[in-house]
Amino acid sequence: MTRRVLIAYLALAVLIVIIGMTRGVSTALLLTAISSIYALVALGLNIQFGYGGLFNLAIMGLLMIGGMTVSSISMPINWAFWNSDGPMLLGRAILAAGAGVLLILGVRNLWRIGIPRGVVTWLTVLAWLAGYVLYRTQIDPAASYIETQVQGGWVGGLGLPVYVGYAVAGALAGLAAWVIGKISLGLRSDYLAIATIGMSEIIRAFVKNMDWLTRGTLTVTPIPWPVPLPGAYQDGGVDIPTSFVYGQGGFVLVTLAILIVAVLLVERAYAGPWGRMMRAVRDNHIAASSMGKDVKARQIEIFVFGAVLMGIGGALLSSFNQLFDPGGYIPINHTFLIWVMVIVGGMGNSYGAVLGGFLVYLMWAMSEPVSAAIFAQVSRGTVALGWGPIPEIDARAAQMRVFVLGLVIWLSLRFAPKGLLPEVIRRHV
Amino acid sequence: MDELIFFINKVIISGTVIGSIYALGAVGVTLVFGILRFAHFAHGDMMTLGAFFTYSLVAILAAAGFSLPIPLGIALMPVAMALTSVAALGLDKGFYAPLRRKGAKPVTLLIASIGVTLMLQGVIRLFYGTSTRTFFESEPKDIFRIDMSWAGGTRPITITEPQAWMFGLVVVAVLALHFFLTRSRLGKGMRAMSDNPDLAQVSGINTALVVRVTWILAGALAAMAGTMLALDVSLKPDLAFNIILPIFAAAVVGGLGQTYGAIAGGFLVGFAETLAVFDWTVFLRPFRENLPEWLATAQGLSLVPTEYKLTVAFVILVIVLLVRPTGIFKGLST
Amino acid sequence: MALIEVKDVIGGYGGAPILNGVNIAIEQSDIGVIVGPNGAGKSTTLKAIFGLLKVTGGSVMFDGQEITNSLPDKLVPRGLSFVPQEKNVFTSMSVEENLEMGAFIRRDDISGTLEEIYAMFPVLAEKRRQPAGELSGGQRQMVAMGRALMSKPKLLMLDEPSAGLSPKYVLEIFEHIVSVNKAGVGILMVEQNARQALAFASRGFVLASGKNRYTGTGPELIADPEVAKSFLGG
Ligand SMILES: Nc1ncnc2c1ncn2[C@@H]1O[C@H](COP(=O)(O)OP(=O)(O)OP(=O)(O)O)[C@@H](O)[C@H]1O
Numbered sequence A: 001m002t003r004r005v006l007i008a009y010l011a012l013a014v015l016i017v018i019i020g021m022t023r024g025v026s027t028a029l030l031l032t033a034i035s036s037i038y039a040l041v042a043l044g045l046n047i048q049f050g051y052g053g054l055f056n057l058a059i060m061g062l063l064m065i066g067g068m069t070v071s072s073i074s075m076p077i078n079w080a081f082w083n084s085d086g087p088m089l090l091g092r093a094i095l096a097a098g099a100g101v102l103l104i105l106g107v108r109n110l111w112r113i114g115i116p117r118g119v120v121t122w123l124t125v126l127a128w129l130a131g132y133v134l135y136r137t138q139i140d141p142a143a144s145y146i147e148t149q150v151q152g153g154w155v156g157g158l159g160l161p162v163y164v165g166y167a168v169a170g171a172l173a174g175l176a177a178w179v180i181g182k183i184s185l186g187l188r189s190d191y192l193a194i195a196t197i198g199m200s201e202i203i204r205a206f207v208k209n210m211d212w213l214t215r216g217t218l219t220v221t222p223i224p225w226p227v228p229l230p231g232a233y234q235d236g237g238v239d240i241p242t243s244f245v246y247g248q249g250g251f252v253l254v255t256l257a258i259l260i261v262a263v264l265l266v267e268r269a270y271a272g273p274w275g276r277m278m279r280a281v282r283d284n285h286i287a288a289s290s291m292g293k294d295v296k297a298r299q300i301e302i303f304v305f306g307a308v309l310m311g312i313g314g315a316l317l318s319s320f321n322q323l324f325d326p327g328g329y330i331p332i333n334h335t336f337l338i339w340v341m342v343i344v345g346g347m348g349n350s351y352g353a354v355l356g357g358f359l360v361y362l363m364w365a366m367s368e369p370v371s372a373a374i375f376a377q378v379s380r381g382t383v384a385l386g387w388g389p390i391p392e393i394d395a396r397a398a399q400m401r402v403f404v405l406g407l408v409i410w411l412s413l414r415f416a417p418k419g420l421l422p423e424v425i426r427r428h429v
Numbered sequence B: 001m002d003e004l005i006f007f008i009n010k011v012i013i014s015g016t017v018i019g020s021i022y023a024l025g026a027v028g029v030t031l032v033f034g035i036l037r038f039a040h041f042a043h044g045d046m047m048t049l050g051a052f053f054t055y056s057l058v059a060i061l062a063a064a065g066f067s068l069p070i071p072l073g074i075a076l077m078p079v080a081m082a083l084t085s086v087a088a089l090g091l092d093k094g095f096y097a098p099l100r101r102k103g104a105k106p107v108t109l110l111i112a113s114i115g116v117t118l119m120l121q122g123v124i125r126l127f128y129g130t131s132t133r134t135f136f137e138s139e140p141k142d143i144f145r146i147d148m149s150w151a152g153g154t155r156p157i158t159i160t161e162p163q164a165w166m167f168g169l170v171v172v173a174v175l176a177l178h179f180f181l182t183r184s185r186l187g188k189g190m191r192a193m194s195d196n197p198d199l200a201q202v203s204g205i206n207t208a209l210v211v212r213v214t215w216i217l218a219g220a221l222a223a224m225a226g227t228m229l230a231l232d233v234s235l236k237p238d239l240a241f242n243i244i245l246p247i248f249a250a251a252v253v254g255g256l257g258q259t260y261g262a263i264a265g266g267f268l269v270g271f272a273e274t275l276a277v278f279d280w281t282v283f284l285r286p287f288r289e290n291l292p293e294w295l296a297t298a299q300g301l302s303l304v305p306t307e308y309k310l311t312v313a314f315v316i317l318v319i320v321l322l323v324r325p326t327g328i329f330k331g332l333s334t
Numbered sequence C: 001m002a003l004i005e006v007k008d009v010i011g012g013y014g015g016a017p018i019l020n021g022v023n024i025a026i027e028q029s030d031i032g033v034i035v036g037p038n039g040a041g042k043s044t045t046l047k048a049i050f051g052l053l054k055v056t057g058g059s060v061m062f063d064g065q066e067i068t069n070s071l072p073d074k075l076v077p078r079g080l081s082f083v084p085q086e087k088n089v090f091t092s093m094s095v096e097e098n099l100e101m102g103a104f105i106r107r108d109d110i111s112g113t114l115e116e117i118y119a120m121f122p123v124l125a126e127k128r129r130q131p132a133g134e135l136s137g138g139q140r141q142m143v144a145m146g147r148a149l150m151s152k153p154k155l156l157m158l159d160e161p162s163a164g165l166s167p168k169y170v171l172e173i174f175e176h177i178v179s180v181n182k183a184g185v186g187i188l189m190v191e192q193n194a195r196q197a198l199a200f201a202s203r204g205f206v207l208a209s210g211k212n213r214y215t216g217t218g219p220e221l222i223a224d225p226e227v228a229k230s231f232l233g234g
């Protein structure tokens, strides 16, 4: 097994070197940086699905939370906002939300003073409605004020170091996962899949439309790096191509370090008593719950753990691109692609998921020029035949990749369901 | 009166239209779930596929100078339904049946259906590109105006011709499905298999046949729903992804595996969406003089801003999952 | 020649075999009863005959033809019917629909058979429109048996038809079984009420650890002190 892992990673290294030799060191570093971030996210999914058997289609939402958080934490403070009426208006909205929550909690407890349960249920519904309306009456003007009257059109960042952004991103994604888990864990996989994909879309709708907080489709840029940017090297007199190698190389070191630490942590935890418990829960729900183990609490734990990695991954991704663009998140690239990574790499094996993350991302990135080239060739053929060029050729070439992605999913399930590096079956207890 | 007419046009009619489409889609999802026990994510793309089948047929006939007193899209829909059923059978034979034979768990089939969805999406856009199309390039979209002056309204109730057809056809489809499931041998066999697959097998019910019938129905319903959506609005290749979510929500809300639940869920989600984004200020207009100023001049009093329309289905879904996880009609588990 | 002949059958659920050579032979006029301790492989034997698990050794002959590892949709048309131990009705469907499902393989008119079943279990006729899930345990057992008879089987296999029933119902069910047998249907059943069942069994089989331990007529087995001591509770 360990030999298989070594050979697989050696092959991966060779692949990256080949990319570096054919397409330039800078491209290779760029791809390595992004694919190591994806590998981190795949590691998170592997914890959730491979270890916990929990279906999560909310990856995109968690990545968005990560990206949004790092931009809010590490972008400079927008003094124009703090010196305007914005904070006061927002404060009122927060108070309104708090009042709404108090109202709902109060109404829910009315049964204590002898009001019949049925009536309380209906009053609770009304209280929710009232709370919601109250909040909307405060937040709507605040939002439109900030978006139109405040310079920059948003509340700005906190001006904290980007590392802090990564950490908070992980924490917030974990919190979101806790909420999602509270609602939907314990359901069978189909319900869980639908519920999580729904949550993901809700997160997207909010992040995209709360311009005052996230700048929405206006996008946030430039998000800082934890290491010097290529520009900093250029200022020091390094020529442009080399500056990119230095800059991206620095970032790669950061992402690889985070990835390695994460893998080691996960492996240690999974080999220990916690992992044994997880396996028991996954493989035998009923037995585990009859042994007095709180299955749902364990599942939430594992869901949150995976989500933290996804949040950090989302933050790293935005930080590396220096851009947070809510419009750029789509389920294919940010949810299903991760699934392909874990399926191809090997569910239930950290090294497999990470390998899958690297390989699938590299293939995905490289397939873009390849499929464009194929289509250009075919188009030349159709022109020669007198049929004219293929219309919308770029869009169609892009769709070919989507098709191949789907086919890869099916082929792996059909012919290699255990993936490249299968799960190492450890004996229980 | 005009306010009421506005409400009828904006909520009753739109809600019925979108509710019908969700209901047809959700029934397909729920039938597949009942028989094969997995959430079929590619259902939305089967809808798109069906709509494109209809579109292609219409384009071919229209190019040949053919025309009918009814919209071609409606006239040719049955052919597209048959084609989509064949496609659905092909998808099962090519992708799901091999996995079932290997004894794959439902969750594997669920992932496989995500793969199938991506493949279908790729193929559809490969052939049809990414642009938006309409069925009414070569023929006009007739609009029926029901005069309301007898009731003191100055504006008519408006229904487009495809919408009128849609209402009729949905009623026919639901009734046909009802009679199929309660009166026919195969339909009862389907219910039996959905109720207790092991006992169905023991009773000698031809389960392979039931699976085929399920895909045929799912394909036909998907084509119907997809075509209707395309006729009502426009035909977009990415129609599927935005619609599969409310459809799943409708199926879950109705209780997965419950046919009537799916219909109810479809209309519930459809009306909830339209009501949530409806701008209630129209109803304030007649009383404008007597209202406090802040209310009289209020703009856009809708429960949910339009940008958040998609979230409505999920809020309902989440509430149902919290309050009654198996759906309104008790859904299947295992 | 026997209606069904199970010869040295070996089989299981994929792991180690549960059946290690089971032998059963029944005529159409027989009532065969399989008894044995919990986990002996009684249900497994019936499932193996009915193609619900893989038989890896031995053979099953039915009505002169080999049916080893045939699937139910082939066996039911040939005249074999099976009532499983649990979950043996379609709970969401009405009593009548349950019965109709038993006749799924038939293409001829089933109304006559339906009336026969209602004549045998009048209570079902009263409740024919009611979902089977709303019936009592005993009534469900009747629905299950009725469903299995709807295909006009030559051999009816029943897995613990009396499980969970009050003594009065047990007797009633047994009487029905005897009358079904009188009407020309061979019976092969598994029973926990061993003494009672063996009393009217023309063939009895005592199974333990997936093997025949004793075989004989019912009364013979009851009379055998060894059987009585180890399997019938003294
Ligand atoms: N579906 C299954 N998968 C794996 N093993 C099974 C399965 N069903 C039963 N077994 C095993 O097969 C053995 C025999 O079970 P079987 O159900 O045939 O017993 P039985 O004689 O009918 O007992 P009972 O009187 O309790 O019904 C048992 O050890 C059981 O654990």
Ligand SMILES: [Mg+2]
Binding pocket: C042, C043, C044, C085, C159
């Ligand atoms: Mg048993």
